[in-house]
Amino acid sequence: MDKYECPCGYVYDPAEGDIENGIDPGTAWEDLPESWVCPLCGAEQEYFEKMD
Amino acid sequence: MFTPIELADGIYSVGCRDWDIRDFHGYYIPEGTTYNAFLVTGEQNILIDTVKSNFKDELLANISRIMDPKNIDAVISNHTEMDHSGSLSAIMHKIGEDKPLYCSKMGAQNLKNHFNREYNFQVVGSGDTLTLGNRTFSFLETRMLHWPDSMFTYMPDEKILFSSDAFGQHYAGDKFFDDQIGDYIMPHARKYYANILLHFSPRVQTLLADVAKMNLDIRMICPDHGIIWRKDPSRIITAYDRWSRQEPVNKALVIFDSMWESTTKMARTVTSGIESEQVGVRLMNTRKWHRSDIMTEILDAGAVAVGSPTLNNGIFPVIADVLTYIKGLRPQNKLAAAFGSYGWSGEAVKILNKEFEEMKWETVDPGVKVLYVPDEDDLKRCFDLGATLAKKLKEKLNA
Numbered sequence: 001m002d003k004y005e006c007p008c009g010y011v012y013d014p015a016e017g018d019i020e021n022g023i024d025p026g027t028a029w030e031d032l033p034e035s036w037v038c039p040l041c042g043a044e045q046e047y048f049e050k051m052d
Numbered sequence: 053m054f055t056p057i058e059l060a061d062g063i064y065s066v067g068c069r070d071w072d073i074r075d076f077h078g079y080y081i082p083e084g085t086t087y088n089a090f091l092v093t094g095e096q097n098i099l100i101d102t103v104k105s106n107f108k109d110e111l112l113a114n115i116s117r118i119m120d121p122k123n124i125d126a127v128i129s130n131h132t133e134m135d136h137s138g139s140l141s142a143i144m145h146k147i148g149e150d151k152p153l154y155c156s157k158m159g160a161q162n163l164k165n166h167f168n169r170e171y172n173f174q175v176v177g178s179g180d181t182l183t184l185g186n187r188t189f190s191f192l193e194t195r196m197l198h199w200p201d202s203m204f205t206y207m208p209d210e211k212i213l214f215s216s217d218a219f220g221q222h223y224a225g226d227k228f229f230d231d232q233i234g235d236y237i238m239p240h241a242r243k244y245y246a247n248i249l250l251h252f253s254p255r256v257q258t259l260l261a262d263v264a265k266m267n268l269d270i271r272m273i274c275p276d277h278g279i280i281w282r283k284d285p286s287r288i289i290t291a292y293d294r295w296s297r298q299e300p301v302n303k304a305l306v307i308f309d310s311m312w313e314s315t316t317k318m319a320r321t322v323t324s325g326i327e328s329e330q331v332g333v334r335l336m337n338t339r340k341w342h343r344s345d346i347m348t349e350i351l352d353a354g355a356v357a358v359g360s361p362t363l364n365n366g367i368f369p370v371i372a373d374v375l376t377y378i379k380g381l382r383p384q385n386k387l388a389a390a391f392g393s394y395g396w397s398g399e400a401v402k403i404l405n406k407e408f409e410e411m412k413w414e415t416v417d418p419g420v421k422v423l424y425v426p427d428e429d430d431l432k433r434c435f436d437l438g439a440t441l442a443k444k445l446k447e448k449l450n451a
């Protein structure tokens with residue numbers, strides 16, 4: 001599953017999810033709820049970029 | 053210009069005092085500030101951070117009192133914001149454009165985006181250790197405290213932490229160290245936390261826990277603004293722990309603005325109502341108080357009442373300014389109540405309640421709206437609003 005990077009440097013890794021904000025490990029980027037924003041800086045999903 | 057101060061054997065503070073600055077990106081700093089930069093001399097000479105660009109000559113002059121700046125071998129940049137990176141191009145030009153510039157991964161990106169050019173970026177990350185001659189440095193990335201690039205540099209042998217903006221204070225004066233200034237510095241440190249770091253409080257908690265786990269022996273903390281913590285660095289660490297927990301105290305604020313003084317009358321009466329319940333209160337007129345000072349008071353206040361007249365179907369612009377600012381810094385654990393005078397449509401209280409909801413503040417009452425000038429009954433409602441807010445706060449604190 002693809003990882004996505006926020007402009008602030010935070011990386012969303014589906015394998016880890018974002019447990020503190022209710023995102024279970026194994027949640028794909030596409031399956032994140034719309035309300036999920038970068039847990040570090042608050043940026044919305046549209047600003048993230050897919051990592052190679 | 054001040055003589056460079058030797059902090060430890062061969063390690064100097066070479067930064068500058070900005071006596072004149074009062075508006076620091078919208079944050080009011082009545083005593084100016086300092087841009088601290090540090091020179092580590094030895095088999096190699098390393099500069100940690102620089103100063104705002106208009107002080108570059110002063111920085112170079114300070115360094116020159118110790119050594120020829122050309123003999124600087126490397127620069128460490130803990131933070132790319134221009135109050136610390138502003139003189140970087142002048143420094144690199146002086147010491148040699150190809151000398152290594154150590155920074156975090158986001159630091160390298162952000163420096164490129166500030167200077168629109170490349171340098172010999174050497175990316176370091178948490179846990180990395182760097183030995184330059186007889187000096188050793190280790191690094192701890194502190195992303196979003198308060199910028200993506202922020203990091204700490206630690207010297208394990210000397211046990212000095214260079215903490216970038218964290219633990220800083222906007223103060224330029226005749227004192228340079230915590231032991232010289234004593235308690236006087238704490239309100240400045242508190243204001244800095246409330247205005248720069250408050251919204252990252254959960255990260256501050258994580259960082260403090262990480263630092264505790266690393267068992268770092270910290271003898272001295274050198275922030276990039278204000279005084280250096282050398283006598284008791286734990287004092288500011290303990291304060292950060294307290295502030296970042298955002299535990300409310302028995303204190304309320306009444307923040308208001310007014311056009312024809314009706315909302316002023318209401319605000320004074322809300323204040324009396326709060327005091328009648330033995331809760332400490334501060335009445336803050338937004339045209340007398342700077343938003344950054346209101347923010348400092350918000351930090352530990354347990355309850356906040358906000359009053360605004362209705363102006364053109366909205367809240368008063370100065371109140372909107374203050375609320376926008378407060379909201380961005382995400383203060384938590386507040387009880388809230390709204391009030392305001394109006395003439396016909398009266399939207400202000402509804403808008404204020406919506407603001408509270410968006411900030412996740414607990415609204416304790418629908419609020420008090422008064423048509424034009426408050427009469428005795430209206431003032432009684434205001435008094436009761438204050439009393440309710442205060443009672444709820446006491447209940448919460450005693451729970």
Ligand SMILES: Cc1cc2nc3c(=O)[nH]c(=O)nc-3n(C[C@H](O)[C@H](O)[C@H](O)COP(=O)(O)O)c2cc1C
Pocket residue numbers: 077248
């Ligand atoms: C205290 C502070 C907070 C900031 N918060 C954000 C932010 O939340 N999101 C963002 O994209 N940039 C943020 N920035 C970065 C600024 O938008 C950036 O430095 C910008 O280049 C400043 O533009 P200016 O030179 O016109 O002031 C912040 C900067 C400061 C000083």
Ligand SMILES: [Fe+2]
Pocket residue numbers: 131133198199217
């Ligand atoms: Fe900064």
Ligand SMILES: [Fe+2]
Pocket residue numbers: 133135136217276277
């Ligand atoms: Fe700064």
